[in-house]
Amino acid sequence: MQPSFSLEALEKENLGETVYGRLAEALMKGRFAPDARLTIRELAQSLGTSVTPVRDAILRLIQDEALVQKSAREVRVPVMTPERYREIRLIRLKLEGLAARETALRAGVDDIRRLGDLVARNEKAIARKDWAEALELNQTFHFALADIAGLPLLRGILHRLWLQMGPLIAEAYEPGGRVMIDHHHALLRAVEAHDADAAERAIASDIGDAADIILERLATRLDTAGARH
Structure with a gap:
C-alpha cells in the first residue's frame, strides 16, 4: 500500500518557508530599521497568515542572529556595534573576494550579460532616486557573484551575513550615492x-568604501544614544 501524505502538512511547511523568506527579504532590504520592535501578531496580520509560521520564522531569524529576543514578548532588530560590523566586513572581504575571483575565471557570455544588466538597471534606479530598487539590485549583484562562481555554500553564509547588515546598508545607500555602485x-x-x-x-574597494559610510553612521548613532543618556 502506498503511504498517504498530508497535503495540509505540506502546505504548512511551504507557508513557513514563505514567511521566513519574506521576513528575511525585508531585513536584507532594510524594511526594518535597527532597534525596530517586531510583534508576531502584527507581522501575521501584515502577511495575512496565522501566528504559528511567523513565530517559527522569527525563531529561525533569531538563530541567524538577524533578530534578538529581548523578552518573552519583545523581539527587535539588533543595533550593531562598530566592532561587530568590522568583523563582518573582514569576513565579507575574504568570502566575496573569493566569489569575485571565481566569477572572473568562470563567467560565460550569459553571466557577463547578467551582471551588466544588473549594473545598468542599478544606474537607472539611482538616476531616478529609486533607492529601494537600487538597494535590491545591489544585493542581487553581490549574490549573483556567488551563483556564477558556483559556490552555493558560500552563498548561504553570505545570506546570513546580509540578514544582519541589511538594515545598515539600507540606511547608507542613499547617502552613499555613487560610492555604492562605482566599483x-x-x-x-x-x-x-x-x-x-x-x-x-574591485569587490574589496566596493565593500571598503561602503563600510566607511556605514561606520560613520554607526558612530553617529552611538553618539546620539550617548547624548540621550
Whole structure:
C-alpha cells in the first residue's frame, strides 16, 4: 500500500518557508530599521497568515542572529556595534573576494550579460532616486557573484551575513550615492577580461568604501544614544 501524505502538512511547511523568506527579504532590504520592535501578531496580520509560521520564522531569524529576543514578548532588530560590523566586513572581504575571483575565471557570455544588466538597471534606479530598487539590485549583484562562481555554500553564509547588515546598508545607500555602485563597473570590466586579481580588488574597494559610510553612521548613532543618556 502506498503511504498517504498530508497535503495540509505540506502546505504548512511551504507557508513557513514563505514567511521566513519574506521576513528575511525585508531585513536584507532594510524594511526594518535597527532597534525596530517586531510583534508576531502584527507581522501575521501584515502577511495575512496565522501566528504559528511567523513565530517559527522569527525563531529561525533569531538563530541567524538577524533578530534578538529581548523578552518573552519583545523581539527587535539588533543595533550593531562598530566592532561587530568590522568583523563582518573582514569576513565579507575574504568570502566575496573569493566569489569575485571565481566569477572572473568562470563567467560565460550569459553571466557577463547578467551582471551588466544588473549594473545598468542599478544606474537607472539611482538616476531616478529609486533607492529601494537600487538597494535590491545591489544585493542581487553581490549574490549573483556567488551563483556564477558556483559556490552555493558560500552563498548561504553570505545570506546570513546580509540578514544582519541589511538594515545598515539600507540606511547608507542613499547617502552613499555613487560610492555604492562605482566599483561594480570596475568589477564588471574585470570579469569581462577574466582578470581574477582585478575582480578581487574591485569587490574589496566596493565593500571598503561602503563600510566607511556605514561606520560613520554607526558612530553617529552611538553618539546620539550617548547624548540621550
